[in-house]
Amino acid sequence: MASLPYIKIFSPATVANVSCGFDVLGYCLDSVGDEMIVRKSDHKGIRITKIEGFDLPLETELNVAGVSALALYNDAKPECGFDIEIYKHIKPGSGIGSSSASAAGSVFAINELLERPYNKTELTAFAMKGEALASQSEHADNLAPALFGGFTLVKSVSPLNIIELPSPRDLYTVILHPQIEIKTSESRALLPKEILLSHAITQWSNVGSFVHALHTEDYNLLQESLKDVVVEPFRKALIPHFEDMKTIALNSGALGFGISGSGPSVFALCKGQETAEKVKDGLHQFYSKTQIEFELHLSKINTEGIKIL
Numbered sequence: 001m002a003s004l005p006y007i008k009i010f011s012p013a014t015v016a017n018v019s020c021g022f023d024v025l026g027y028c029l030d031s032v033g034d035e036m037i038v039r040k041s042d043h044k045g046i047r048i049t050k051i052e053g054f055d056l057p058l059e060t061e062l063n064v065a066g067v068s069a070l071a072l073y074n075d076a077k078p079e080c081g082f083d084i085e086i087y088k089h090i091k092p093g094s095g096i097g098s099s100s101a102s103a104a105g106s107v108f109a110i111n112e113l114l115e116r117p118y119n120k121t122e123l124t125a126f127a128m129k130g131e132a133l134a135s136q137s138e139h140a141d142n143l144a145p146a147l148f149g150g151f152t153l154v155k156s157v158s159p160l161n162i163i164e165l166p167s168p169r170d171l172y173t174v175i176l177h178p179q180i181e182i183k184t185s186e187s188r189a190l191l192p193k194e195i196l197l198s199h200a201i202t203q204w205s206n207v208g209s210f211v212h213a214l215h216t217e218d219y220n221l222l223q224e225s226l227k228d229v230v231v232e233p234f235r236k237a238l239i240p241h242f243e244d245m246k247t248i249a250l251n252s253g254a255l256g257f258g259i260s261g262s263g264p265s266v267f268a269l270c271k272g273q274e275t276a277e278k279v280k281d282g283l284h285q286f287y288s289k290t291q292i293e294f295e296l297h298l299s300k301i302n303t304e305g306i307k308i309l
């Protein structure tokens with residue numbers, strides 16, 4: 001295969017935690033994401049040459065896409081450099097993996113241009129350097145689904161071990177993004193350092209049954225597993241009308257409803273597109289009556305992850 005001079009990619013939004021799996025579970029969206037163009041250059045180094053959509057730093061060391069690209073670049077030591085253009089559609093601080101899309105996108109694209117010297121786990125490790133810049137902690141629950149697609153479980157970050165999980169065919173997701181910003185670092189600071197043993201038991205039982213439900217396409221078990229007694233009680237106060245939205249989504253037939261990553265976006269998982277449309281309509285009607293601007297998305301689960309355009 002002749003080496004490409006440039007590549008254009010779609011880097012998807014992702015939902016982390018998925019209620020029961022704080023910092024370990026995530027899934028990939030199909031219809032929401034950023035675009036990036038990465039070009040090989042005769043000039044060594046990594047440059048961010050253009051950012052459209054949101055006001056983010058062009059300095060390589062201050063940009064999550066730049067930091068993750070540098071981590072790969074310093075390891076690979078190629079003879080060329082790379083220029084990165086970022087067309088951001090995922091608002092920073094939205095809770096649907098905006099920084100992860102940038103961090104994963106740059107390393108994915110450079111790896112393709114170098115003819116794939118690294119596997120997806122190695123790419124996730126480089127991207128974690130960029131993600132750490134945004135959230136001040138090294139977690140991979142948004143990066144893994146962006147790079148691998150579908151549902152993923154981060155078994156451990158050190159050593160990095162990512163498990164790909166199956167995606168039941170009829171699963172759809174609805175995302176409501178209230179247009180307020182919540183910084184991941186602040187949302188993490190709200191969480192307790194220790195939790196009750198009884199809560200831990202509930203949570204790990206739900207993670208186990210959730211994984212089993214994905215493997216067996218057991219939607220009833222999925223519904224019973226999509227619960228969060230550890231993180232949601234602390235974070236839900238940050239999200240205006242969280243409980244009302246949850247009631248509406250569950251009454252409209254959603255299997256589960258929770259906070260997407262560190263918020264403010266919320267997600268519902270639904271069996272079938274028809275139910276997802278009902279959930280979306282219910283949330284739209286309700287949130288239109290609040291004074292808060294919002295975006296609403298309905299998406300299939302993206303089993304591919306980042307796509308070459």
Ligand code: HSE
Pocket residue numbers: 016017022023024135139141142184187188261262
């Ligand atoms: N697991 C992370 C959190 C995802 O909830 O803080 C946000 O980046």
